[in-house]
Amino acid sequence: MPEGPPSSVPDQTRPPDIATERALERSLKELSDLKYALDQSAIVATTDVHGLITYANDKFCQISKYSREELLGQDHRIINSAYHPKEFIRDLWRTIASGRVWRSEIRNRAKDGSIYWVDTTIVPFMDARGKPYQYIAIRYDITERKAAEERLREQAAFVRLGQMAAVVAHEVKNPLAGLRGALQVIGKRLPAGSPDTAIVGEMVARIDALNRMVQDLLLFARPRQPKMAPVRIAMVVREAVEFIANDPGLKHTPIGVDDGGDPVISADVDLLRPVFLNLLLNAAQAAQNRGGVRVRIHPRQNGVCRITIEDDGPGIAAEIRDRIFQPFFTTKHRGTGLGLPIAKRAVELHGGELLIESPEGGGTTVTVRLPLEERLRARSL
Numbered sequence: 263m264p265e266g267p268p269s270s271v272p273d274q275t276r277p278p279d280i281a282t283e284r285a286l287e288r289s290l291k292e293l294s295d296l297k298y299a300l301d302q303s304a305i306v307a308t309t310d311v312h313g314l315i316t317y318a319n320d321k322f323c324q325i326s327k328y329s330r331e332e333l334l335g336q337d338h339r340i341i342n343s344a345y346h347p348k349e350f351i352r353d354l355w356r357t358i359a360s361g362r363v364w365r366s367e368i369r370n371r372a373k374d375g376s377i378y379w380v381d382t383t384i385v386p387f388m389d390a391r392g393k394p395y396q397y398i399a400i401r402y403d404i405t406e407r408k409a410a411e412e413r414l415r416e417q418a419a420f421v422r423l424g425q426m427a428a429v430v431a432h433e434v435k436n437p438l439a440g441l442r443g444a445l446q447v448i449g450k451r452l453p454a455g456s457p458d459t460a461i462v463g464e465m466v467a468r469i470d471a472l473n474r475m476v477q478d479l480l481l482f483a484r485p486r487q488p489k490m491a492p493v494r495i496a497m498v499v500r501e502a503v504e505f506i507a508n509d510p511g512l513k514h515t516p517i518g519v520d521d522g523g524d525p526v527i528s529a530d531v532d533l534l535r536p537v538f539l540n541l542l543l544n545a546a547q548a549a550q551n552r553g554g555v556r557v558r559i560h561p562r563q564n565g566v567c568r569i570t571i572e573d574d575g576p577g578i579a580a581e582i583r584d585r586i587f588q589p590f591f592t593t594k595h596r597g598t599g600l601g602l603p604i605a606k607r608a609v610e611l612h613g614g615e616l617l618i619e620s621p622e623g624g625g626t627t628v629t630v631r632l633p634l635e636e637r638l639r640a641r642s643l
């Protein structure tokens with residue numbers, strides 16, 4: 263009698279299609295279990311060879327804030343934050359189109375404009391001819407880690423800037439004061455009506471501008487720990503409004519103030535003055551010849567005082583939104599680009615936060631949130 267078939271050979275007594283069906287069923291179950299596990303842990307999307315999204319899991323919808331309908335059929339440009347250079351994206355496509363796995367960290371923009379970072383692995387699926395027919399992207403949210411890295415880098419930069427500022431203070435401010443004094447003496451000696459008086463006046467004004475810039479740099483690079491005392495925030499706002507009302511270029515821009523019942527908060531008034539001055543200057547400069555500015559101190563809520571500054575300016579273009587807090591970033595002819603970084607830093611030293619919203623239609627709203635009570639953020643200076 264011939265030996266029976268080895269156990270690995272399908273049971274001949276059952277029709278082969280049922281056995282295959284069972285195996286297929288098992289594989290499908292395994293596959294769907296694996297997919298379930300993947301969907302639980304990662305942000306998953308598949309695309310066709312042209313990069314059009316064919317599948318997006320719930321986590322993808324959650325993080326990108328787009329609905330599944332909005333994502334399907336789109337390519338990943340929908341979440342592109344215009345951060346990575348073209349070469350980076352080209353390398354991604356070269357790699358996956360040639361059938362290799364690509365891995366890197368990507369910065370994306372959600373529907374509401376917020377930024378998130380994802381650790382991304384893209385795996386090409388190949389057909390029988392060795393050509394990719396689909397790509398699967400598996401991503402993990404690393405936004406918090408990126409923010410922590412950024413804070414560390416920022417702190418290291420602050421230390422270097424602080425050292426530089428100390429040198430600047432000594433080497434630049436003192437000679438500037440000397441020059442200014444000497445020019446004033448020369449100015450006084452000039453005969454009345456001399457055409458040189460205007461030139462000397464212009465030189466003094468230039469020195470004053472240079473001095474203000476050095477002062478701003480010092481304030482930014484070497485802020486001190488806030489000395490807290492009760493402050494009427496509406497008073498600080500009104501001081502800034504008054505300053506702007508004296509500026510010949512800005513005095514025609516109306517600024518309305520709603521003092522919200524004049525709350526008192528615990529703050530360092532000397533640090534807060536430049537915050538509101540810089541924010542109101544930006545708002546008035548933006549709204550100039552286009553409309554006005556509205557400042558609102560909101561009623562206290564959950565231990566926080568919220569102040570909003572809303573302007574009718576053109577708004578902030580999406581391409582520069584990520585850079586406006588960088589020191590020396592400016593789009594203005596005579597700007598230094600220190601206004602916002604100084605304001606942000608001072609607010610954060612108070613344990614508060616500064617947020618900027620600029621919707622598509624134009625206009626900008628800056629929100630300052632300050633704790634009502636002393637609640638300083640432990641931050642190394």
Ligand SMILES: Nc1ncnc2c1ncn2[C@@H]1O[C@H](COP(=O)(O)OP(=O)(O)OP(=O)(O)O)[C@@H](O)[C@H]1O
Binds near residue numbers: 540
């Ligand atoms: N309310 C606003 N509306 C439109 N753009 C704004 C507004 N506030 C800030 N910006 C943009 O952010 C940039 C940086 O602002 P920031 O206050 O730091 O510097 P700056 O105003 O250019 O110079 P300065 O040092 O004189 O303040 C501005 O140049 C401008 O492009």
Ligand SMILES: [Mg+2]
Binds near residue numbers: 601
């Ligand atoms: Mg400014």
